Amino acid sequence: MRYYVTIRGATYxxxxxxxxVVADGTPLEAHLAAVPGTPLQHLLLAGDSWTVAAQPLEGAVPFRLALGVVGxxxxxxxxxxxxxxxxxxxxAPRGSAGGGTIRAPMPGLVVRVEVEAGQRVDAGAGLVVVEAMKMENELRAHRAGVVAAVHVAVGQAVDKGAPLVTVESPEPSG
Structure with missing residues (x-):
């Protein structure tokens, strides 16, 4: 499976x-193992050994984490x-706090609506599933917020770019 990894502004x-593991065309020997009883991982990469602490960053879409390596x-x-x-x-902006209106990435058929207007959602929460080219594509919230509007219904055909769900920033609690 291919992943795109961005560290300090450079994407690999x-x-x-x-x-x-092949990183930017270079084959690497890589092994990752948990260190029992700790939140640490032991990484053997291209003959070098590292102890790594990884912590997912809450609410981040796409998946982001903080890594601690050698201090x-x-x-x-x-x-x-x-x-x-x-x-x-x-x-959708990469790593953004996005929000706004989620649109159909391609023509398809709405097979599932997972939210309703007024519902609070977390970043990464599933909103709508669109079937296109015989594959189901779950579209997710770019950030936490409140569903302002659901623009589609199950069984509805949508064109590329059609609005599906609008998510607004949550009201500040005061």
Whole structure:
């Protein structure tokens, strides 16, 4: 499976198949194992050994985490090929607090609506599932918020770019 990993503004294509890793065309020997009784991982990469602490960043879409390696902290963003394609089609900003109107990435049929107007959603929450080219594509919230409007119903055909769900910022609690 192909992933795109962004660290300090540089993005790398990383292919992972079983224990084989190819980063930007370079094959690497890589092994990752949990350190029992700790939140740490032991990483053996290209003959070098590292102890890594990884912590997912809450509410981040796409998947982001903070890595601690040799006393340094890095924020890392990881997206798979499918997510990257959907971001390109929908114009969803990478790693953004996005929000706004979620639009159909391609023509398809709405097979599931997972939210209703007024519902609070977390970043990454499923909103609508659109079937296109015999594949189901779940469209997710770019950030936490409140569903302002659901523009489609189950069974409805949609064109590329059609509005599906609008998510607004939650009202500040005061």
């Amino acid at each position: 294509a990383v292919d992972v198949e079983g224990g084989r 340094e902290r890095f924020e890392v963003e990881v997206v798979d090929e499918r997510t990257r394609q959907i971001q390109a089609l929908t114009g």
